[in-house]
Amino acid sequence: MNLFNIIQEIENFDPEVAGRLDSRRRVFKHFAGFGKKLALTAVPLALGSMLNKAYAQTNMKQQVAEVLNFALTLEYLEDEFYKAGLMAMSGNLIPAADKPIFQQIGKHETAHVNFLKATIPTLGTGAAFTPVAKPNVDYTGSKNGSRAALLPTVMTDYNTFKAVAQAFEDTGVRAYKGQAANLVSENAILDAALQIHSVEARHAAEIRRLNGKKPWIEGNDGGGPAPGITNAIYAGEENTVHAGFTRAQYTTMSDTAATRAFDEPLAKETVLAIAGNFIY
Amino acid sequence: MTKIANPDEKNAGLIKTIAQPVGRRSFLKYTGAGAALSTLLIVGCDNDDDDMNGDGVNLGSGDIGILNYAYALEQLESAFYTQVISTKFTGMTAMETEILTEIRDNEMIHRDFLKAAINAKAPGSIIPNLTPNFTAIDFTNRNSVLTTARTFEDLGVSAYNGAGKLFTDTGLGLDLLLIGGKIVSVEARHAAMIRQLLGSATAFAGDDVVSADKGLDVIRMPMEVLALAQPFITEKINGNNLPK
DSSP states (O other): OOHHHHHHHHHHHOTTHHHHHHTTHHHHHHHHHHHHHSOGGGHHHHHHHHHHHHHHHHHHHHHHHHHHHHHHHHHHHHHHHHHHHHHHHHHTSSOTTTHHHHHHHHHHHHHHHHHHHHHGGGGOSSGGGSOOOOOOBOTTSSTTTTSOOSSTTTTTOHHHHHHHHHHHHHHHHHHHHHHGGGGTTOHHHHHHHHHHHHHHHHHHHHHHHHTTSOSSOOTTOOOSSOHHHHHHHHTTTTOOOBTTBOHHHHOSSOHHHHHHHOOOOOOHHHHHHHHGGGBO | OGGGGSHHHHHHHHHHHHHSOOOHHHHHHTGGGOHHHHHHHHHHHOOOOSSTTSSOEEOOSHHHHHHHHHHHHHHHHHHHHHHHHHTOOTTOOHHHHHHHHHHHHHHHHHHHHHHHHHHHHSTTOOOOOOOBOOTTOOTTOHHHHHHHHHHHHHHHHHHHHHHGGGSOSSTHHHHHHHHHHHHHHHHHHHHHHHHHHHSOTTGGGOTTTBOTTTOOBOOOOHHHHHHHHGGGBSSOEEOTTSOO
């Protein structure tokens, strides 16, 4: 039995198999140790086990990369939004007093973009581990003029700009929260995702304050100038059941109070549908 | 894990590991190691909740230990804001009163949720009510109250951020990871608001708490968090059995 013939055979339907195995040197060693002790007939079993491990780990890493690429799309959307807002109307869209707030937020979004771009390729090689390209953005929601603008004044009216900023930040919080469970195989990345998640929440709180709202979300109240968009962003925030516990099982306070105390996740598809309004 | 291929080294590694405080995740790596380990695992989980043996309030181990850890922090925050509202600092505005009252309510709901969850998932494992030690805080003084609030909120954010990876990767652990996520972003909202009341325009996510180059919030492991929280708690908190 020739191990390398087998791997060459596998290469016929999976050209990346050598890469997968090469990145699993430990499994290789494990296999080499087995080879001395096992009867030749047991080798195919050990080989199968080795490949299962290699493929399972690759799949986990692909899942993590997929989450990070999803996050990267959102971070691009935020980063470009603040860059555009800070420059809009010859730099006069945002009042001078509030500019440091948006510069600080924008600085973090740029850092998140760079962090995600640098992290995704560390998980593996090939298309699945390539950072997505920066999307084409149109914050009016007209998809580059192909449909009526949803928010025609987003870059000319400060209140509209702030409302959209709140929408992005509150959506970002929900998006990261919804993906945490898909990152548990990579502790360092789960750490970083949670660290980004709480930064987005700090941003959201501050922008809500600028909009005259409480920093936390009560019920599913989103407000904002475009209910058609913001309803989807806040749908489900009124939930009071957590890990199967109903509100009455954990507090005597009101449902309204309970909704303030917990933020809710949002499914990737829903987030992408919201974000899709601004991407063409 | 490379040691597992050699049975002798595996056993040596196991003994060495168990002699030290062991993280849940480390334990799981050795689940195939046999019955002796199972016994040790059960003993490891059988912790005392009280101060009878002089090692303080033992938070326990595994997922429930992490819940007790969060429960201890939420008890501390709840007690703090209850005091803040019952003895308001000089000049507390109507807006500040509303904000601080709602933060108090949020913390009490977090505390009571964790209590309900621990009692349902692991009856008898919950830590007792803790006695706060707020002697260092001047509750009549706005700056003293708000700087302490900032400390507690930033600490809470860093604690939940660090605890995410300590939950088991399946079943209950995944549920609890999500719960932690639902709570931590509310703590971050608190932190941002308190910081805004205290500081400059960018304090809500200032460079002192969010790294300027990476845009990452603070993250702390339980032992570091407990060391920072301990001065505000009368009982000695023992987190030695928590996952690491």
